[in-house]
Amino acid sequence: MNKQTKNNLITYGIVIAFYIIFEILILTGHLSSHMKGLLVPMTYYAVIAVALNLCVGILGELSIGHCGFMCIGAFASAFFSKVTEESLPTAPRFILAFIIGIAFAALFGFLIGIPVLRLKGDYLAIVTLAFGEIIKNVINAFYIGIDSNGLHFSMKSSMELGMEKDGNIIVNGAMGITGTPHNSSFTIGIIVLLIALFVVQNLIASRDGRAIMAIRDNYIAAEACGVNVTSYKMMAFTISAAIAGAAGVLFSHNITTLTASSQYFGYNASIMILVYVVLGGIGNIRGSVIAACILYLLPELLRGFSTYRMLIYSIVLIVMMIINWSPKVIEWRKRTFGRFSFKKAGAKEAV
Amino acid sequence: MKKFNRVFSAAMAFALSATMLAGCGDTAPASTEGAAETAADAQTDAQASSEAAPAASGATFKFGAIGPLTGAAAAYGNAVVNGAQIAVDEINAAGGIGGYQIEYKGEDDELNAEKSVNAYNTLKDWGMQILIGSTTSACSIAVSENTKADNMFQITPSGSAEDCVKYDNVFRVCFSDPNQGIASAQYINDHNLATKVGIIYDNSDVYSSGIYQKFVEESEGKNYEIVSAEAYTQDNNTDFSVQLQKAKDAGADLVFLPIYYSDASLILTQANTMGYAPTFFGVDGMDGILSVENFDTSLAEGLMLLTPFAADATDDLTVNFVKQYNDKYSETPNQFAADAYDAVYIVKTAMESAGVTPDMSISDMCEALKTAMTQIEATGLTSAKMTWEATGEPNKEPKAVVIKDGAYVSAE
Numbered sequence: 158m159n160k161q162t163k164n165n166l167i168t169y170g171i172v173i174a175f176y177i178i179f180e181i182l183i184l185t186g187h188l189s190s191h192m193k194g195l196l197v198p199m200t201y202y203a204v205i206a207v208a209l210n211l212c213v214g215i216l217g218e219l220s221i222g223h224c225g226f227m228c229i230g231a232f233a234s235a236f237f238s239k240v241t242e243e244s245l246p247t248a249p250r251f252i253l254a255f256i257i258g259i260a261f262a263a264l265f266g267f268l269i270g271i272p273v274l275r276l277k278g279d280y281l282a283i284v285t286l287a288f289g290e291i292i293k294n295v296i297n298a299f300y301i302g303i304d305s306n307g308l309h310f311s312m313k314s315s316m317e318l319g320m321e322k323d324g325n326i327i328v329n330g331a332m333g334i335t336g337t338p339h340n341s342s343f344t345i346g347i348i349v350l351l352i353a354l355f356v357v358q359n360l361i362a363s364r365d366g367r368a369i370m371a372i373r374d375n376y377i378a379a380e381a382c383g384v385n386v387t388s389y390k391m392m393a394f395t396i397s398a399a400i401a402g403a404a405g406v407l408f409s410h411n412i413t414t415l416t417a418s419s420q421y422f423g424y425n426a427s428i429m430i431l432v433y434v435v436l437g438g439i440g441n442i443r444g445s446v447i448a449a450c451i452l453y454l455l456p457e458l459l460r461g462f463s464t465y466r467m468l469i470y471s472i473v474l475i476v477m478m479i480i481n482w483s484p485k486v487i488e489w490r491k492r493t494f495g496r497f498s499f500k501k502a503g504a505k506e507a508v
Numbered sequence: 509m510k511k512f513n514r515v516f517s518a519a520m521a522f523a524l525s526a527t528m529l530a531g532c533g534d535t536a537p538a539s540t541e542g543a544a545e546t547a548a549d550a551q552t553d554a555q556a557s558s559e560a561a562p563a564a565s566g567a568t569f570k571f572g573a574i575g576p577l578t579g580a581a582a583a584y585g586n587a588v589v590n591g592a593q594i595a596v597d598e599i600n601a602a603g604g605i606g607g608y609q610i611e612y613k614g615e616d617d618e619l620n621a622e623k624s625v626n627a628y629n630t631l632k633d634w635g636m637q638i639l640i641g642s643t644t645s646a647c648s649i650a651v652s653e654n655t656k657a658d659n660m661f662q663i664t665p666s667g668s669a670e671d672c673v674k675y676d677n678v679f680r681v682c683f684s685d686p687n688q689g690i691a692s693a694q695y696i697n698d699h700n701l702a703t704k705v706g707i708i709y710d711n712s713d714v715y716s717s718g719i720y721q722k723f724v725e726e727s728e729g730k731n732y733e734i735v736s737a738e739a740y741t742q743d744n745n746t747d748f749s750v751q752l753q754k755a756k757d758a759g760a761d762l763v764f765l766p767i768y769y770s771d772a773s774l775i776l777t778q779a780n781t782m783g784y785a786p787t788f789f790g791v792d793g794m795d796g797i798l799s800v801e802n803f804d805t806s807l808a809e810g811l812m813l814l815t816p817f818a819a820d821a822t823d824d825l826t827v828n829f830v831k832q833y834n835d836k837y838s839e840t841p842n843q844f845a846a847d848a849y850d851a852v853y854i855v856k857t858a859m860e861s862a863g864v865t866p867d868m869s870i871s872d873m874c875e876a877l878k879t880a881m882t883q884i885e886a887t888g889l890t891s892a893k894m895t896w897e898a899t900g901e902p903n904k905e906p907k908a909v910v911i912k913d914g915a916y917v918s919a920e
Contacts, residue, residue, distance in 0.1 A: 412625060
């Protein structure tokens with residue numbers, strides 16, 4: 158077993174151990190309903206952090222519009238689930254919803270990738286930000302209804318749909334989609350997370366993954382070696398968008414009101430995901446999962462401090478960044494705690 | 509350097525995984541602590557996590573409220589949490605409900621449906637029996653999914669979207685969006701206020717577009733026509749000159765603003781700058797416009813709004829409430845606070861009528877209150893007479909007020 162396989166297995170092991178611990182806590186009734194409610198969001202934020210890490214850490218392109226893909230996945234799957242809620246049984250419907258959500262997100266990742274991936278660095282970041290906003294705003298303008306005559310579509314208002322009396326408005330502009338069936342569960346979230354990890358980690362270990370990382374490390378050298386830069390970039394970006402779409406499917410089937418508003422899909426949300434990735438370590442897939450879980454939990458666990466929790470959360474973020482990444486602090490830690498104990502001490506401080 | 513990076517990343521991976529374990533370590537005691545607290549409060553062996561556990565709490569009722577206490581919509585959430593607090597304090601001072609005191613707690617949801625559900629779960633762990641909330645529509649809908657599953661009685665003071673009361677355990681105090689749209693259209697028609705109507709609405713907001721849609725539907729066949737309907741979003745709510753110009757060019761003599769007062773104050777200022785002076789007509793979100801900082805209130809002169817509550821009303825109930833609110837929070841309460849204040853009293857009336865006691869299970873309490881809600885008749889700040897359908901919709905009269913000399917006066 159080589160080092161990389163071992164490393165990957167550790168990641169799966171952590172996720173599975175985490176799942177088993179919490180399942181036991183739930184079954185024995187030791188978990189508060191607050192914590193139970195946090196488990197599903199934790200898994201989908203971990204999934205999108207993995208997706209973004211593929212884009213930022215492995216492909217080396219800064220994307221700050223990833224929540225846009227999550228938004229597409231969420232809306233496409235919620236739309237499907239809502240339309241077929243009566244006609245299909247739950248399990249196949251939810252699987253199909255996943256396929257549709259992922260496919261749409263991947264399609265848009267591909268389409269957006271065509272113009273965007275010609276750019277590099279800051280320019281790419283700004284364009285992805287703009288696309289994320291466009292996706293959100295366009296979805297906000299959609300009115301889609303269904304009645305006995307089929308689908309009706311409008312960009313103006315729900316009155317323009319011209320629906321029959323028996324009609325049902327599915328996407329209602331800013332009001333989004335309400336009443337999506339509540340299908341996401343902790344188990345499904347963990348399965349999706351494991352699949353996402355499997356895809357990304359195997360991609361990294363593969364020939365394609367090495368080519369992608371070669372592009373990240375030295376674009377010109379990679380091109381000179383005959384690596385098809387555009388197609389590999391597109392591949393990584395599309396896979397990343399598809400995984401973000403899967404997170405979106407979990408998201409939309411976890412809360413019943415889905416609105417394309419900035420608190421879920423705006424650039425602030427995208428930057429929050431980026432924070433997860435940066436704190437977990439750019440290029441470190443396992444780190445993203447762990448950082449996403451901790452950073453999602455943190456403000457919730459600080460609820461006891463009421464409004465001060467936002468302040469405490471920001472301070473903790475700064476302290477964590479300094480302790481994890483400042484070269485001076487790292488040096489100091491090494492000097493003070495030695496090689497083995499410094500890891501533990503560092504971990505404790507990081508909390 | 510490369511080697512260092514490798515060692516370093518390995519170290520960090522370890523550190524972070526250790527962090528997670530440490531985090532879990534922190535979490536588990538924290539949650540069991542919460543459970544222990546609840547259990548201690550409840551003086552039963554019931555685990556906070558078991559959903560059907562009777563939330564018996566000895567001698568107190570536990571009310572919870574949810575709203576955005578931080579962020580852009582903090583004004584609404586704080587108003588709800590504070591308004592309910594005043595009602596709870598009053599009731600407790602007067603001897604409680606059927607002799608039982610009320611314990612009360614507000615939680616923040618940051619205007620985020622996901623966080624709202626988290627807030628609900630937190631309150632449930634605390635032992636909440638009645639939910640006053642959520643403050644905003646989308647959050648309220650998301651939470652109602654959970655209260656339905658737990659069969660907990662929920663009354664939303666200000667969640668106005670139609671779907672908020674989709675389930676039979678949810679009631680509301682405010683008018684629904686459709687009702688406001690319909691009432692506005694009828695009011696303009698009945699009082700011959702206009703021949704040509706322009707609309708400016710926020711299409712990124714559920715509340716605003718909900719009213720807008722019903723208003724347009726209801727306007728069919730009325731004695732005025734809609735000549736312009738312009739939208740804006742929360743991302744560009746600073747410049748309204750385009751929307752105003754379109755309304756002006758179309759010759760609108762009344763501009764309907766189904767929006768919140770902060771945006772409306774800018775619209776009024778900008779309309780004044782461009783010399784456009786139609787009648788402006790708003791709905792309950794317009795309440796509060798006179799308290800906007802740096803806003804020349806003379807511009808609001810002649811502004812009409814349909815609102816269930818005006819802080820300047822002179823009846824004893826309102827005067828008393830406004831005074832208390834002012835003393836405690838140094839602010840003039842808006843309609844959100846009034847709705848929440850009413851919500852607590854409505855629950856009190858229903859509880860007394862149903863004769864519920866704190867040792868009932870959440871589900872039994874909800875069933876008793878559901879029946880009681882359709883039988884009671886409540887008096888409050890927002891209406892002198894309110895009754896409820898089993899659907900959760902209130903029946904009350906909309907009131908129109910007009911701003912004259914910097915104060916709200918009844919338009920009748």
